[in-house]
Amino acid sequence: MTNNKERQTYIEQFLVGFFNGEAYRCEVVTADASFRRYLRVYHGKKSYILMDSEPNKVDNQPFVDLNANFALAGIKVPQILAQNMPHGILLLEDLGAEHLADHISGPSRLKHYMAILDILPSIATVTKSTSMKPYDDGFITQELEIFENWLLNSWLDYELNGTVKERWQEMKLSLVNSIVEQPKATMHRDFHSRNIMRYDHQWAVIDYQDAVQGPITYDAVSLLRDCYFKLPADDFLILQKYSYKTLKKAQLLGEMTYLEYQYYFDLTGLQRHLKAAGIFARLLLRDNKAGYLDNIVPTLQYVVEVAKRYDNYQWLATWLVSEIIPLINSQLNKFK
Missing domain, CATH: 3.90.1200.10 (Aminoglycoside phosphotransferase (APH), C-terminal lobe)
Incomplete structure (x- = not known):
């Protein structure tokens, strides 16, 4: 099992690479009823959602596959902007906080x-x-x-x-x-x-x-x-x-x-x-x-x-x- 410090390192490496070393900040959004955790990531005037899920606990492939299938059917879903599947990290379009x-x-x-x-x-x-x-x-x-x-x-x-x-x-x-x-x-x-x-x-x-x-x-x-x-x-x-x-x-x-x-x-x-x-x-x-x-x-x-x-x-x-x-x-x- 990956410890919290290791996961934080994976996330930092992922975000540093995505933002080309430019400054960003994160805040915890929520943990849902699964083993996933969500962070809102701020970079400049834009925000993103980072989905964090340990691959030994969650198979993220269905999320990726169905994201594409739902989008093709004309249903609005968050766009996947970047991913590191081996470490269970996905960066998503931020759809805001209005449910x-x-x-x-x-x-x-x-x-x-x-x-x-x-x-x-x-x-x-x-x-x-x-x-x-x-x-x-x-x-x-x-x-x-x-x-x-x-x-x-x-x-x-x-x-x-x-x-x-x-x-x-x-x-x-x-x-x-x-x-x-x-x-x-x-x-x-x-x-x-x-x-x-x-x-x-x-x-x-x-x-x-x-x-x-x-x-x-x-x-x-x-x-x-x-x-x-x-x-x-x-x-x-x-x-x-x-x-x-x-x-x-x-x-x-x-x-x-x-x-x-x-x-x-x-x-x-x-x-x-x-x-x-x-x-x-x-x-x-x-x-x-x-x-x-x-x-x-x-x-x-x-x-x-x-x-x-x-x-x-x-x-x-x-x-x-x-x-x-x-x-x-x-x-x-x-x-x-």
Whole structure:
């Protein structure tokens, strides 16, 4: 493993070379939910974003490949200006600091969301990259098991057993089936208010390196049932219907009716939100990142709301409300 001093040396050598020895300065922007770290680099009147990720922890090739594929599809992404792949360093165009998250409480919220939903057909038709992992039965199941392994077993010390275990296994199969039977498209896979930026009067996307080809409803679910912001009910219904019309007009839904779309949207959301809640626990336990803990219960509330609507999943809502969410709240109280 590379130590911090060595990484700093690599970064300095990289930037000295890029700027031909001229003065620059750096400030930490943020570390995201992965092993990446971001710095804003100032040189003269210009600024850049340096992405720092140790190659023994992060494979940066998917980011590079998908950056090109997204750009070719007409989607605004940060331009890669320089790179040192052996050391996991990339210098990117600086898209500023204005996110969709900064606009979600304003009077133009619906207009902004509709403009972003208009991007979905372009993302859906991004050329498949060789870096994309197959989003198949095994991978979808593995994502659901993040919830079981990290949130239930590791964080809550809770073991599935008896009837709940049987229903959990049946649910996994059901959710996998509902995902794999949908029309396939390229999906950003983390398309939410923190990964969509406003730059030069247009919407841009970041953090697309985990894109795969999978269920057509996935990115719409990510955006409209955001783990970090809950849309008002009326706005949600307007935007869900708009997302259907947008994808239907682009001929990406086949013969799917709006009722079928809502069904697939709901079940895809169940899978995504269970996975996300598990990831938030994993970030604490594996990566010592506690900043996502407050998002666990709101994320699971989406699961509860949806599960209540379907006979096959009402047990899930009852189980989460009566057993799991109280255990989570008890754990969260330790951080207060």
